Amino acid sequence: MTITRADESQQTPYGLGALGGVTHDVTNQPPHPAPYDASDDVALLEGVRREGAGWAEEDLRRLGRLAGSEEAQEWAEQANRHEPELRTHDRYGHRVDEVDFHPSWHHLMRTAVAEGLAGAPWADDRPGAHVARTAGGLVWGHTDAGHGCPTSMTYAAVPALRKQPELAKIYEPLLTSRAYDPGLRVPAEKRGLLAGMGMTEKQGGSDVRTNTTAATPTAEPGVYTLRGHKWFTSAPMCDVFLVLAQAPGGLSCFLVPRVLPDGTRNTFRIQRLKEKLGNRSNASSEPEFDGTVAWLVGPEGQGVKTIIEMVNCTRLDCVMMSAALMRKTLVEAGHHARHRSAFGARLADQPLMRNVLADLALESEAATTLTLRLAGAADRAVRGDSGEAAFRRIATAVGKYWVTKRGPAFTAEALECLGGNGYVEDSGMPRHYREAPLLSIWEGSGNVNALDVLRALGRDPATAQALFDELSLTRGADARLDAAVAGLEDQLAEGSQVTARRLVERMALTLQASLLVRHAPAAVADAFCATRLGGDWGHAFGTLPAGAGLDAILERSLPGRE
Numbered sequence: 001m002t003i004t005r006a007d008e009s010q011q012t013p014y015g016l017g018a019l020g021g022v023t024h025d026v027t028n029q030p031p032h033p034a035p036y037d038a039s040d041d042v043a044l045l046e047g048v049r050r051e052g053a054g055w056a057e058e059d060l061r062r063l064g065r066l067a068g069s070e071e072a073q074e075w076a077e078q079a080n081r082h083e084p085e086l087r088t089h090d091r092y093g094h095r096v097d098e099v100d101f102h103p104s105w106h107h108l109m110r111t112a113v114a115e116g117l118a119g120a121p122w123a124d125d126r127p128g129a130h131v132a133r134t135a136g137g138l139v140w141g142h143t144d145a146g147h148g149c150p151t152s153m154t155y156a157a158v159p160a161l162r163k164q165p166e167l168a169k170i171y172e173p174l175l176t177s178r179a180y181d182p183g184l185r186v187p188a189e190k191r192g193l194l195a196g197m198g199m200t201e202k203q204g205g206s207d208v209r210t211n212t213t214a215a216t217p218t219a220e221p222g223v224y225t226l227r228g229h230k231w232f233t234s235a236p237m238c239d240v241f242l243v244l245a246q247a248p249g250g251l252s253c254f255l256v257p258r259v260l261p262d263g264t265r266n267t268f269r270i271q272r273l274k275e276k277l278g279n280r281s282n283a284s285s286e287p288e289f290d291g292t293v294a295w296l297v298g299p300e301g302q303g304v305k306t307i308i309e310m311v312n313c314t315r316l317d318c319v320m321m322s323a324a325l326m327r328k329t330l331v332e333a334g335h336h337a338r339h340r341s342a343f344g345a346r347l348a349d350q351p352l353m354r355n356v357l358a359d360l361a362l363e364s365e366a367a368t369t370l371t372l373r374l375a376g377a378a379d380r381a382v383r384g385d386s387g388e389a390a391f392r393r394i395a396t397a398v399g400k401y402w403v404t405k406r407g408p409a410f411t412a413e414a415l416e417c418l419g420g421n422g423y424v425e426d427s428g429m430p431r432h433y434r435e436a437p438l439l440s441i442w443e444g445s446g447n448v449n450a451l452d453v454l455r456a457l458g459r460d461p462a463t464a465q466a467l468f469d470e471l472s473l474t475r476g477a478d479a480r481l482d483a484a485v486a487g488l489e490d491q492l493a494e495g496s497q498v499t500a501r502r503l504v505e506r507m508a509l510t511l512q513a514s515l516l517v518r519h520a521p522a523a524v525a526d527a528f529c530a531t532r533l534g535g536d537w538g539h540a541f542g543t544l545p546a547g548a549g550l551d552a553i554l555e556r557s558l559p560g561r562e
Helices: 042-050 054-067 070-081 103-114 129-140 148-161 165-175 303-339 351-382 386-417 419-423 429-435 446-459 461-474 479-492 500-519 522-533 550-557
Strands: 002-004 011-013 085-089 095-100 195-198 214-217 223-229 240-247 250-257 269-273 284-297
Touching (some): 042 054, 054 129, 095 269, 103 148, 129 148, 223 240, 240 303, 386 419, 419 429, 446 500, 479 500, 479 522, 500 522, 522 550
Parallel strands (some): 214 240
Antiparallel strands (some): 223 284
16 A cells, blocks of 8 residues: 655655654664573572572572573463452352462462472471572562462471371371372372461451351361351462361361362362452462361460461561562563663663662662571571571561562562553563562561561560671671661660561661671672661662762672673
8 A cells, every 4th residue: 555645756655654764663672581590699699508508509590590481471471361260160050169270370380389489398308498499489489479379388387287297297298299289189199289378367367366267176086177257368279278266275276178088078168269459360269168177286275376387487488579579670670771772871871770770779689688598597497496496586577577568669669660661561560569569468467577576575585685696797897787786776675566667677677787798798788788777868769879889789780780
């Protein structure tokens, strides 16, 4: 087809501009970021070696290449685009209560389980096994956050289940398996199991002691029937669940299998799936129990005490997933800035953009370093180190509060680095932005974790001592850090709910600064202490002071380097 101009002797094909250029030429747009290596993170690799899991580095790098591959990134996109679907009944009217997932979800799950991101570390005697798993989550988290829920709960279920050795003997080998075996069948006949948990109810939320689900003993010792409604039970396709319910002796923990040993379906009526802001690939449900068979885990009346170890594990995973999300969005922002030009120069060379990226890089490194320190404490605690157990008790709650709080603001700033492109769904950034707030809510919101820190300080003075022992390792190395530690000691004396958030925030920043002073290059540690402790910082990312060592920070932090 041709278009005739005023001068009919000159004709141009349809779609050509007046200058003869194609109207839809694409210029000044970055190439697709995949493939890339999600393990290409200096702070991550240094932390893995430091915390005793250097032996896992080769596997971590292999997993990083897979996580950043076009295939795995597409799995993540499809698993979120094609959300899980609930089937309450089959075609004949029988109750089935099953959830159907897109094949991409199964690809993600199969990889995660095979790579040891579920229960495998509990069957691995090597020091650093739990650190290796956390590092794997930091890397594989560059794909999709939703499938991290069932792998996290499966990992966390093992130490709680050990409170009932006869049940652990049956289920632990399957929960620690690296075989992903989906579908509802008799648990003991499968190659591997996934575990979930059902704690909260609509009338109480985090206040689980107000739960009304009732547990009635049967004639068989240790076996009960449950009746009640749970408000937020994620991953309902799991094989077994740890559930809190009111037994005659008080709030207790129970193991609920979806399929009973005789092959019949246990009563687990999924009333609906939640329509969530984010985390769309993962099904979150409201199950109803009515004569549901359950096995007691731990003593009656000790439900919270029994399941608290599970919560400690899942809280660490919330920190890990927030750090992974920060790193993923920083990678995306850096990639865009290196390939996009404005006002005559690449964005990555513009001073103000470099300030933003360097500030984000500081936050990301601090989150990653703290995550791996917490993983190291967990690894040593499960091997009998009482000092590390005390540190883990308080530092995990502190990290959960602060790192997950920083996630939404961080992700929003990284999204803004892409401009309008970042606000469009196919950039992937809106999905990450919707994901970020969940990690602050999951496993206890900010207030719950702040109160948990106060509780730990009040009940176990060894936790405060463990924290200050950690901070003492950098005494005299930085005057700003020394002042922050001294201020923290003064603030501890208050210990009130009104100031709890201020206290926990200061704990987190002081701990992160201490770790960076010990382990990061001088430019990174100095910039962090100057801004997060010294106050030479604005209220938004990208307000680092002049002379903050932007070049050194970016050289260390961005994949591919500057």
